Amino acid sequence: MSTVNDTTARGNRLGLLLVGLALLALSALVVARGAGALPQDAAPARAPLVDEPMRAAFARYDPSLRWVIAAGGIVLALFGLRWLLVQGRRRSLDTMRLDGGPAGVTEVDTGGVTDAASAEAGAHPAILGATTTMVGTERDPCVRVRVTLAGDAPMSAVREQLGEVVLPHMRQALESPDMPAVARVSVQDAPHPRRTLA
Amino acid sequence: MTTRTSGGTGPVPEAAGPAPGTTTAPGAEIAEPLTSQATGAVPRNASADRAAVRAFRPRRVIPSVITALLMTALGLLVALEVVSALLNRPLRLVPYDRILPWASSTPWSDPRVMAGAGLTGLLGLLLVLLAIVPGRPTLVPVRTGTRKLLVGVQRRGFARSLARAAEAVPGVDRARVRLLGRTVRVRADAGTRDATGLGDVVREAVNARIDAFSPVRRHSVRVRLRGR
Numbered sequence: 001m002s003t004v005n006d007t008t009a010r011g012n013r014l015g016l017l018l019v020g021l022a023l024l025a026l027s028a029l030v031v032a033r034g035a036g037a038l039p040q041d042a043a044p045a046r047a048p049l050v051d052e053p054m055r056a057a058f059a060r061y062d063p064s065l066r067w068v069i070a071a072g073g074i075v076l077a078l079f080g081l082r083w084l085l086v087q088g089r090r091r092s093l094d095t096m097r098l099d100g101g102p103a104g105v106t107e108v109d110t111g112g113v114t115d116a117a118s119a120e121a122g123a124h125p126a127i128l129g130a131t132t133t134m135v136g137t138e139r140d141p142c143v144r145v146r147v148t149l150a151g152d153a154p155m156s157a158v159r160e161q162l163g164e165v166v167l168p169h170m171r172q173a174l175e176s177p178d179m180p181a182v183a184r185v186s187v188q189d190a191p192h193p194r195r196t197l198a
Numbered sequence: 199m200t201t202r203t204s205g206g207t208g209p210v211p212e213a214a215g216p217a218p219g220t221t222t223a224p225g226a227e228i229a230e231p232l233t234s235q236a237t238g239a240v241p242r243n244a245s246a247d248r249a250a251v252r253a254f255r256p257r258r259v260i261p262s263v264i265t266a267l268l269m270t271a272l273g274l275l276v277a278l279e280v281v282s283a284l285l286n287r288p289l290r291l292v293p294y295d296r297i298l299p300w301a302s303s304t305p306w307s308d309p310r311v312m313a314g315a316g317l318t319g320l321l322g323l324l325l326v327l328l329a330i331v332p333g334r335p336t337l338v339p340v341r342t343g344t345r346k347l348l349v350g351v352q353r354r355g356f357a358r359s360l361a362r363a364a365e366a367v368p369g370v371d372r373a374r375v376r377l378l379g380r381t382v383r384v385r386a387d388a389g390t391r392d393a394t395g396l397g398d399v400v401r402e403a404v405n406a407r408i409d410a411f412s413p414v415r416r417h418s419v420r421v422r423l424r425g426r
Contacts, residue, residue: 006253006257008257009255009256009257009258012257012258012259012261012262013258013328013329013330014329015262015265015266016258016261016262016265016325016326016328016329017325017326017329017330019265019269019322019325020321020322020323020324020325020326020327020328020329021322021326022322023318023319023321023322023325024319024322024323024326025322026315026318026322027315027316027318027319027322028319030306030311030312030314030315030318031312031315031316031319033306034305034306034307034308034311034312034315035307035312036307043306044306045305045306045307046305046306046307047305047306048301048302048303048304048305048306049301049302049304049305049306049311050298050301050302051302063284066280066283066284067280067284069276069280070276070277070280070281070284071277072273072276073272073273073274073275073276073277073278073280074273074277075273076269076270076272076273076276077269077270077271077272077273077274077277078273079269079273080265080266080267080268080269080270080271080272080273081266081270083262083265083266083269084263084266084267084270087259087262087263087266149355151355151358151359151362152359152362154410155340155349155351155410155411155412156240156410158349159240159340159342159347159349162347162349163342163344163347167346167347178346179346180345180346180347180348181346181347181348182253182348182349182350183347183348183349183350184337184350184352185337185340185349185350185351185352185355186351186352186355187351187352187355187356187358187359188355189355189358189362
């Protein structure tokens with residue numbers, strides 16, 4: 001059910017947590033050193049930010065230390081780029097291979113299945129429109145549905161039409177009996193109850 | 199006149215009447231009247247409810263994009279500066295000539311250094327909070343009774359639907375609904391001078407409509423009635 005929980009959302013929160021913790025740790029170290037909380041013989045609070053031991057280290061390990069810093073910068077930039085690129089990722093699932101037994105495999109174009117599912121969802125009188133897409137992987141597929149519900153219609157229409165009609169048919173067609181679905185419902189504005197002309 | 203009344207949603211009543219799940223052809227007549235009284239009795243499933251709430255949590259895209267952009271820019275800057283200096287063609291995008299003397303004469307205990315560290319810590323705390331605080335769901339999760347079908351309703355449509363339920367009460371001219379967390383605030387304009395008890399009726403109508411959605415989380419309803 002990883003697709004239902006949205007891996008990008010979880011990755012975003014993990015990334016924010018790691019960067020936040022790194023900034024907190026950096027801040028705590030600087031404050032501790034500036035406040036004299038660290039051993040004064042090793043990390044004196046009165047020493048300048050760039051002191052002789054630091055200069056000596058750069059001189060001793062030049063240029064390897066600078067190459068290490070450059071590599072660190074490249075790794076940081078690559079992590080940032082990767083994080084940026086996954087924001088627009090849509091893991092749409094266009095085809096699925098079904099196990100056809102000894103005769104081989106059958107490749108199904110999910111577009112046909114989702115078109116049929118959208119039409120089937122929209123066949124309910126309370127549902128004004130529906131768009132169905134497949135996301136995830138062949139091993140972990142997930143259905144995403146956008147539904148427009150009539151303003152005065154009961155929510156049970158969505159639950160029943162999707163849960164009892166559309167999804168069972170999709171699961172049967174794609175041979176995925178546990179395939180989950182996430183539906184986003186927009187409710188169309190109903191006319192004012194007493195401003196409607198009879 | 200202004201009347202206020204508030205209260206939570208009651209238990210979800212059992213569904214009445216035949217289920218509308220029978221598929222009909224597009225454009226066919228509605229088999230049953232679609233009224234706000236129609237409710238979907240959904241068995242409570244704590245696991246499914248938690249999954250629905252998680253599915254519609256904010257994805258934290260904007261703070262993630264900002265952080266990722268800054269990480270990329272910082273990493274590139276460091277790499278370009280160091281590599282260009284190693285190749286004896288320093289870019290000097292950063293004014294080292296001014297920064298190095300300042301850093302060589304400024305102690306760690308300098309108030310400016312401590313203030314910078316404090317700001318960095320606050321920024322880190324903000325990012326940690328963004329990561330661990332669930333945040334307001336982007337949609338109102340509704341109960342389905344199963345983890346295999348998670349349904350969320352757009353907040354604006356949910357509020358509009360509640361407003362229409364309030365407007366359906368005789369004596370109410372117009373109603374506006376705002377969702378503040380799990381509190382539903384209804385502002386209704388009464389079309390009559392004597393609005394005694396009207397607030398309670400509006401609240402019951404809104405509660406009935408909320409029950410029809412079967413939201414995962416309970417909503418409390420506050421009604422503010424304005425009379426003529």
